Amino acid sequence: MNNSVTNTARLLWAGLRALLVLTLVTGVIYPLVVTGIAQGLFRDQANGSEITSDGKVVGSSLIGQSYNLPLKKGQETPMPDLKWFQGRPQNGLGTNSVNTRYSLILSGATNRSADNEDLVDWVTAAKAAVVKDNSVNGYTVKPSEVPADAVTSSGSGLDPDISPQYADIQVHRVAEKNGLPVDRVEKLVDDHTEGRTLGFMGEPRVNVLELNTALRELLAKS
Amino acid sequence: MGPVLAGVLQLLALIAALALAYVPLGNHMAKVYSSDKHWRVEKWIYKGIGADPNTEMRWPAYLRGVLAFSAVGVLFLYLLQRLQGVLPGSLGFKAIDPDQAFNTAASFVTNTNWQSYYGEQAMGHVVQTAGLAVQNFVSAAVGIAVAVALVRGFARSRTGELGNFWSDLVRGVTRILLPLSVVAAIVLVACGAIQNFSGIHEVGQFMGGDQQWNGGAVASQEAIKEIGTNGGGYFNANSAHPFENPTPFTNLFEIFLLLVIPFALTRTFGIMVGSVKQGYAILATMGTIWVGFIALMMWTEFAHHGPAFQMAGGAMEGKETRIGVGASSIFAVSTTLTSTGAVDSFHSSFTGLGGGITMLGMQLGEIAPGGTGSGLYGMLIMAVIAVFIAGLMVGRTPEYLGKKIGTREIKFAACYILITPALVLIFTAVAMALPTPGHSMTNSGAHGFSEILYAYTSASNNNGSAFAGLNADTQWFNSTLGLAMILGRFLPMVFVLALAGSLAEQKPVPATAGTLRTEKPLFTGLLVGAILIITGLTYFPALALGPLAEGLAS
Numbered sequence: 001m002n003n004s005v006t007n008t009a010r011l012l013w014a015g016l017r018a019l020l021v022l023t024l025v026t027g028v029i030y031p032l033v034v035t036g037i038a039q040g041l042f043r044d045q046a047n048g049s050e051i052t053s054d055g056k057v058v059g060s061s062l063i064g065q066s067y068n069l070p071l072k073k074g075q076e077t078p079m080p081d082l083k084w085f086q087g088r089p090q091n092g093l094g095t096n097s098v099n100t101r102y103s104l105i106l107s108g109a110t111n112r113s114a115d116n117e118d119l120v121d122w123v124t125a126a127k128a129a130v131v132k133d134n135s136v137n138g139y140t141v142k143p144s145e146v147p148a149d150a151v152t153s154s155g156s157g158l159d160p161d162i163s164p165q166y167a168d169i170q171v172h173r174v175a176e177k178n179g180l181p182v183d184r185v186e187k188l189v190d191d192h193t194e195g196r197t198l199g200f201m202g203e204p205r206v207n208v209l210e211l212n213t214a215l216r217e218l219l220a221k222s
Numbered sequence: 223m224g225p226v227l228a229g230v231l232q233l234l235a236l237i238a239a240l241a242l243a244y245v246p247l248g249n250h251m252a253k254v255y256s257s258d259k260h261w262r263v264e265k266w267i268y269k270g271i272g273a274d275p276n277t278e279m280r281w282p283a284y285l286r287g288v289l290a291f292s293a294v295g296v297l298f299l300y301l302l303q304r305l306q307g308v309l310p311g312s313l314g315f316k317a318i319d320p321d322q323a324f325n326t327a328a329s330f331v332t333n334t335n336w337q338s339y340y341g342e343q344a345m346g347h348v349v350q351t352a353g354l355a356v357q358n359f360v361s362a363a364v365g366i367a368v369a370v371a372l373v374r375g376f377a378r379s380r381t382g383e384l385g386n387f388w389s390d391l392v393r394g395v396t397r398i399l400l401p402l403s404v405v406a407a408i409v410l411v412a413c414g415a416i417q418n419f420s421g422i423h424e425v426g427q428f429m430g431g432d433q434q435w436n437g438g439a440v441a442s443q444e445a446i447k448e449i450g451t452n453g454g455g456y457f458n459a460n461s462a463h464p465f466e467n468p469t470p471f472t473n474l475f476e477i478f479l480l481l482v483i484p485f486a487l488t489r490t491f492g493i494m495v496g497s498v499k500q501g502y503a504i505l506a507t508m509g510t511i512w513v514g515f516i517a518l519m520m521w522t523e524f525a526h527h528g529p530a531f532q533m534a535g536g537a538m539e540g541k542e543t544r545i546g547v548g549a550s551s552i553f554a555v556s557t558t559l560t561s562t563g564a565v566d567s568f569h570s571s572f573t574g575l576g577g578g579i580t581m582l583g584m585q586l587g588e589i590a591p592g593g594t595g596s597g598l599y600g601m602l603i604m605a606v607i608a609v610f611i612a613g614l615m616v617g618r619t620p621e622y623l624g625k626k627i628g629t630r631e632i633k634f635a636a637c638y639i640l641i642t643p644a645l646v647l648i649f650t651a652v653a654m655a656l657p658t659p660g661h662s663m664t665n666s667g668a669h670g671f672s673e674i675l676y677a678y679t680s681a682s683n684n685n686g687s688a689f690a691g692l693n694a695d696t697q698w699f700n701s702t703l704g705l706a707m708i709l710g711r712f713l714p715m716v717f718v719l720a721l722a723g724s725l726a727e728q729k730p731v732p733a734t735a736g737t738l739r740t741e742k743p744l745f746t747g748l749l750v751g752a753i754l755i756i757t758g759l760t761y762f763p764a765l766a767l768g769p770l771a772e773g774l775a776s
Contacts, residue, residue: 011286014273015294018388019360021270022395026359026446027352030400034407034442038417041408046417048435048465050425057426060435062414062464065428081429088543102314102422104342104434107459109540109568111691113577113669114528115776123533148526148536149543155462155567161543200223200231202470203546212428 053213054220061210063105064160066090082133083177084215085162085170087208088149089126092157107156126151130169139172161205164193178219188214229520229548232474233513236481236552243482248489248501254397255370255390256494267392275389280382281723284371287387288364288715292331295357296708299327302353303345312346313421313436325700330357332711333365333593335447335454335563335686336703338695342436342457347419354454355443359403362450362483363394365561365595368715369487372599373494375722376623382727384719398483399450406445406479413475414468415441440465448479451593453563453686461553461566462542473545473566477553480562484508484591487598495623499741504601506746511590511753512559515579519551522575528776531573540568551576558583561593563686570665570673570689574776577669577689578769581676584683585761586753587642593684599718605740606635606721608752612738612745622740624730634721641713643760645682645706650675650764652702659698664691668775672768677703682710 038046048060059065064087068078080086092110112119127143130150134141147165167189175185192211195204223231260268260275268275279287302309303318303326318326322338329336330353339345345354367390374384411417420437427433440456444466447453457463467473485505492501524547526537541550550567557564558580569580583590589600606622610632613620620627627635653659653674663670673692680687681703688694694703739745 011290015290018271021267023356027356031351031439031442038411042411045414058428107457107463111570113665114530116665119530123530148534148538151534152539154542155540156459197470200228202544205543
């Protein structure tokens with residue numbers, strides 16, 4: 001009995017020493033070495049692929065943002081600022097319930113199933129809004145033209161991209177609100193449309209922050 | 223090019239990459255576990271541990287090593303989280319509550335990486351890198367060690383000795399996981415995954431004002447998260463988060479990483495038992511199921527049945543634009559057929575049948591190709607069962623790889639395949655019968671039931687993905703899921719090692735004309751059939767109540 005207790009203790013002691021040594025190797029040295037290499041070789045990427053415009057950081061090309069009007073008094077849900085290209089809905093973004101010290105961007109999905117009534121309502125409302133917002137003088141969006149990404153939330157809730165189709169149906173609205181010719185805005189979208197990597201990986205997409213930044217620079221020039 | 227064709231091409235590219243890595247990595251791993259030379263670094267490590275790496279262990283000693291190391295791991299990780307409030311480098315985050323700390327400790331030590339916390343909102347640098355990421359390495363190395371011990375059981379005769387646990391553990395880290403992770407992490411950073419220690423800081427926004435980011439050692443953790451089939455994300459959104467998985471290329475690369483060791487281990491197995499063809503037969507079984515599941519998944523996701531998706535015109539809810547439906551389907555199947563559980567799209571928002579495919583993938587026991595190590599030993603147990611079934615048909619004592627599958631061996635194998643279904647079904651039934659656990663559901667009806675069935679399936683099979691609508695941060699779920707993970711990891715290992723010991727003691731039986739040729743396609747067919755039928759019968763009633771009911775209704 002006594003013997004087996006000693007043996008167990010010896011074994012656990014060996015286990016603890018193994019864990020501590022391996023923690024040093026994989027939990028301290030490894031991340032520090034990778035960070036060193038990353039900061040040395042790929043400084044931009046390692047720090048979040050920030051985009052600057054006019055000398056100011058306006059966000060990361062990898063993280064989606066909202067382009068809303070400031071909240072009016074008593075208003076709870078902000079209205080989109082239709083001057084700018086809009087990204088995907090973000091119904092999945094929860095509020096920070098874990099600690100109140102920071103207001104970090106929190107990633108997450110809605111996790112609603114295909115037969116969930118909330119989701120059906122959200123999609124229906126989003127579709128109606130996309131049709132209404134983007135149907136401007138002489139240009140009508142048909143419900144069947146609205147792509148799926150325009151009315152659904154992404155997995156991260158931080159999707160930086162929209163599909164080229166969704167960007168295309170926003171062109172007339174953005175042109176009108178900014179007093180730009182349609183073909184100018186169309187060209188801007190084309191310039192910022194990225195195809196599949198090597199022609200087959202992923203899906204074609206338009207980065208909304210890069211597009212809006214370019215739009216703002218265009219407006220400043222004209 | 224349409225999205226379906228692009229999806230198929232991505233699958234083909236993935237298969238080509240895996241095929242290229244198969245021989246070199248498989249050979250390398252066989253050498254790692256057969257060599258009697260120790261690297262200088264490893265000698266220092268053994269000195270630190272105070273263990274002699276050359277002592278051969280019989281199965282009880284090997285098992286005691288696994289259990290002691292894992293028990294210490296759970297305790298250490300638990301304490302690290304409980305002490306987070308006073309540790310430096312914690313970014314001001316509080317200590318994690320006891321039930322959640324237990325759940326998370328059990329989760330990472332068992333290679334599950336179920337997460338009932340929000341990574342970016344709860345865990346500081348020290349817990350992430352020195353706690354969670356360390357277990358990503360060592361839990362994977364333990365898995366490979368146990369698999370290698372079983373392979374040695376087949377390969378060795380008249381000894382009962384299975385190798386040295388400490389040596390297998392350390393070599394798995396230093397010679398396989400660490401080198402692969404360094405390379406993979408740097409590739410990920412180059413593509414945009416972040417790697418810094420800037421902590422919580424403000425970054426300007428387009429419309430004015432600031433957003434708060436939590437910067438950390440993400441790429442280094444992401445690499446081992448996939449390579450070790452762990453799956454615990456730095457951020458809540460896991461591999462859907464652009465800082466973890468920034469581009470379509472990194473998405474395919476991450477799928478490659480989580481599959482490469484489990485598939486290549488079949489080559490290691492073949493070499494170590496002296497016939498690479500035996501490895502090919504196991505590989506073919508894994509590959510058949512994996513490709514079949516991906517085909518089914520793509521079909522149902524592209525068809526996007528269900529009211530909300532019909533309205534939207536595509537199953538893009540919970541999926542990222544850059545990744546799309548096709549690659550998300552490949553990721554979802556690969557992560558649930560291995561023990562990874564990382565997600566680049568949210569399974570709860572897949573179609574009813576798509577969600578069912580992810581669940582069935584885990585319920586097969588995660589053997590196609592399965593977790594690092596656990597996939598191979600799980601599949602070899604199924605091979606023993608298949609050989610036994612074939613033996614019953616012709617009425618002779620079954621044998622596999624020159625070893626008799628007698629009463630003792632088949633008892634161990636049978637116990638192994640009963641454990642996880644028992645855990646899944648009993649825990650699910652109890653949770654459904656009690657009044658409060660159901661309050662955690664986000665969706666109602668069949669999908670609500672699926673959320674709970676998925677949770678226990680994922681925990682007991684050490685997967686870690688979720689129908690994440692379930693609010694699992696309750697005392698009930700933290701405790702029972704934690705328990706399911708520990709039992710679902712270590713009880714099967716007991717039977718695997720017992721079986722290995724029993725096989726290693728035998729003397730080999732020469733192959734005769736009546737021996738079942740286990741390297742032939744016929745055996746692969748038998749094995750696929752045995753896996754699908756055994757699992758199908760076990761889980762069919764539960765699946766009929768959840769995903770099948772939902773899928774057929776839409």
